Amino acid sequence: MKTPPKTLTVLKDEAPETSSAEQLIDALRTKGFRITKIRQAMIEALVAASQPVSAPQLLEQVSQRHPSVNKTTIYRELDFLADNKILSEIDILDGMKRYELLHPDHHHHHLVCTSCRDIQCVEVPHHDLHALEGKIQQTHNFTVQSHVLEFFGLCRKCS
C-alpha cells in the first residue's frame, strides 16, 4: 500500500498476497538461475502449502512426483530459495525448521497449536515492535536485526 509498485506484473485476481509459482520461477530465470524439475516442484509445493512445511515434509511431497530426490537436494534448495528471498524460516520449537513463502511487503507471526501443531498466521501491529526495538537499541547497546515472535496455545478445534 505504501510501497511503490515494483516491476511486478499484475497479480491474478485470486490470492492477492501470494506470488504464483510461475512468477517466482520467472524471477529466478531472469536472475540467471537454472530452472530444474526439482526446483520447480519445490516452489510449486511451497506455493500450494497451506502452512509452513519442514524439510522432511517437503521431501515427501516432492518425492511423489520425483521419486529419486535426495534429502540433500531438498536442504540445498531450501537454502537457495531462502538466499533468494523466496522463502523464510520459522521455528515452532519442535526440533526442526519450517519454511514458508516470503511476502515481500508483509511480515507476520504465528499461532502454533500445541496439541495438533497447526499453524495460523497473525498480523501484529508492527510499529509496537519497532518502538520496542528502538528502546532496546538505546538501553542495551544492542543492534536489533530481527526478532522472533510466536504464540503457542490451543486452536479452535483443540480447545
Add this chain to the structure above:
Amino acid sequence: MKTPPKTLTVLKDEAPETSSAEQLIDALRTKGFRITKIRQAMIEALVAASQPVSAPQLLEQVSQRHPSVNKTTIYRELDFLADNKILSEIDILDGMKRYELLHPDHHHHHLVCTSCRDIQCVEVPHHDLHALEGKIQQTHNFTVQSHVLEFFGLCRKCS
C-alpha cells in the same frame, strides 16, 4: 513486589531475584523427590550460570565434579527440572535448546548476538503483550498459553 510473600524463607542479601540452589533443593525434597549428587550438581550449575546453557555445556560442567555422568542423565534431569518448574527452555535458533532458571514472578525475553552467541535478558512491558494476546484470543479463536519473543542482532562488542 506486588505478589504477596509466599512460604519462602528470607532471601540472602545478594541476588534479589534468583532462588538459591538450597532453596530449590529443599523444595524438591519437600515434594518427595530424591536429592542425588547429580541433581544437586545440576541445580548448582544452573544457579551459577550467567546465561542460558545447553545440555552439552551442562554435561561438561557437571562432568568436572562427577566424571562419570552420562549425557542421558543430563537430558532426563533437564526434563525433570522443567517439569518441576525450576527451569525454562529457550531457543536461540542454533540447533539446540538452552535452559535457565525460571523466575516465578518474572518473565523476560532475550537479546541474542548473532555473532558471538552471547545472550542478554530484556524486560518487555508485559501489558503490551497481554493486550495483544487478548486480541488474538478474540479474533482468531485461539487460546494463547505462552509466547516466544527473542531479538537477534549484534551486541556491544560485536557491532
Add this chain to the structure above:
DNA sequence: GGCTTCTTGCGACTCATTTGCAAAAGCCCC
C-alpha cells in the same frame, strides 16, 4: 550437438536427543 557451469544423487558423517534395560543409589521404616 557440444560445452560450460550449475544441480543433483549418493554415501558417509556429525551431533543433539531418545530409548530400553539392568545396575546403583536414596529414602523410609524397623
Add this chain to the structure above:
DNA sequence: GGGGCTTTTGCAAATGAGTCGCAAGAAGCC
C-alpha cells in the same frame, strides 16, 4: 545401620535432522 521399595543412573545402541565431498547428470548457450 540394614532391608526393601522406588527412583535415578549408566551404558549401548538407535533415531533423526542437517551437512559434506565428490563424481555424474542436466540447463542453458553457442
